[in-house]
Amino acid sequence: MGITVHGLTKTYKSKKNPPVHALRGIDVSFPNGSMTAIMGPSGCGKTTLLNLLAGIDLPTAGSILLDDVEITKCSDVMRSKIRNSSIGYVMQSFELIETMDVKENLSLPLLFSSAKVADKRALVKESLDRVGMGGYEQRLVSRLSGGQKQRIAIARALMMKPSTILADEPTGALDSQTAGEIISLLAELNETGRSIILVTHDLKVAQSCLTQYTMIDGRLGM
């Protein structure tokens, strides 16, 4: 299974300006365990596609099936639950809460989970160990380097043990060496059976993925 997209269209309407067609009938599937890169220039609709895959936004037309569940027909609460349990999100600017420490940042997804977690501390430790950041629980995020922050962001995405990780320019704010480490980390996660869908400008990063798509003007091509 995995994620299957049919005729996905997203149009932003405006009273003053002509409508913007961010996505124009996209058909694509992301099988379980795949590692896919989506490349394209700014404004071509990459982030919109990730938003829709994560169930944050709804398409104008088309459908998205996540393991047989059509998330485009789910309520906001249901989509939020699916996002919490099945999807991990990693972003270019990390989006960690600077005033919280690492442990608190990692605990955030648990707030929205209906599953009972017996040992939150152990879960945090497991996720940190997974990204090579064991022992950083008490550290303030603002004291970490860019690479460390991205590792923490990935650890947070892993907290609920999602089947899919969506990464939006995960190396965009990192130097090439650190970027390489992050890509290696994502590849390792992929080897454990998780699907990785990453959006990037960087050809080198894209080449590390088995499948690559290019997006231009809301259309996806190989």
Place this chain on the structure above:
Amino acid sequence: MKKKLELAFSLYSPHLLWELALVVQVVVYLACSVTLISNFVQQQGIYRSIQKVFTGECVYFQPYDRLVDLFADPDNSSEVRTELSDKILRYADRIAPNCEIGTALNFIGEADGQLLKAVGYNHVMAERMGIPDLIKQNSDIDETATPVLIRGALCNRYKPGDRFSVNIEEEPDPLTVVVMGNLDENFQMLLPSYGASEPTIDNFFDADIIADDPLENANTIVFCYTGNETWLESLLNPSYFIFPVGEGVSADDLALQDGSVGGQFFSMNELIDNTIRQNIYVNRKPLSKVIAASIFMIISLFGYVFLLFIRNQKLLGVCMLLGMSRKFMYAAIALAVGICVAAAMVLYTLFNRTALSMGIYFATDASLTVMVYSFVLVFASLLAGALACSWFVSQWQPIQYMKGE
């Protein structure tokens, strides 16, 4: 709920000063609105209040001392009552500046196992009733005993110059009195209306009370007090008589001829009520100011909810990515604001000086209607803020915010 609360608190942590400012603001709002609305409703009655609000002729009054309630409360100490009495005299002076204020009080006493009625007048009343000189002159001589005139069986037992003790109701120490003379049999006692009569419709003293003297031939002592006697403090419950300027009456020309001592009579409660009304009338505030204050508060709360949301955009955006539904977010914001309002209410209850000094808690300080009125205002503001948030959120995508697109 626990998780929503957790998020609600995390909305606060980085910017505590904002919340403190809001708490202070809400405290001020609650204090003002509850007091103002409470006074207004008390003055106008609920129906009239609502009617006046809608007809636009409404005025709000300044804080109301509730002297009537305090005076009527038997649990209040003599100190409180004395203080209130002073206040009443000050108010009376405002109603009729430069007027003479006569006071009269009565109580039941006991001397040598026999009950007696004691009636006291202040110097204003005493002069008008023709009993001043005797007592005043002799009081200068003997300061250890209160000079009195006596009537009834007491006249058989005591002669002028005799001293005896009078037990006053529940007072532990008896009052020592010295007999200065007998009351003339025809002397018509002026009894305070308290417990005996009501003022007539035009507020002038009713002649019937004097003509039908219920104390005729009964054991009676009459004394004149200056108001400084400590033993009187627990008995202070006098009637007040206000004699307007120009209505000077000589001792020989007592108004008793027409059954009246003249002057405007007030029962104590009536006096308090009138003085307060006069006081608040002078200090009334137009409703527009209260409306302005309410609008200010509504906008503040509205803005605060908005602020809370905008200030925490990043946190909320991240939470949304991590699986927070919008419903969850609204609940957390509402809880956060609710916590703030609750904190404000607690502070208000704890630090409201009037409530503390009078031993009245917030719950009893205002009527249910008043509380409902206030809270409807507060929560209407919150609702408006929440609706605005809802609209804003519907236009808002967390990822676009984060990427700055």
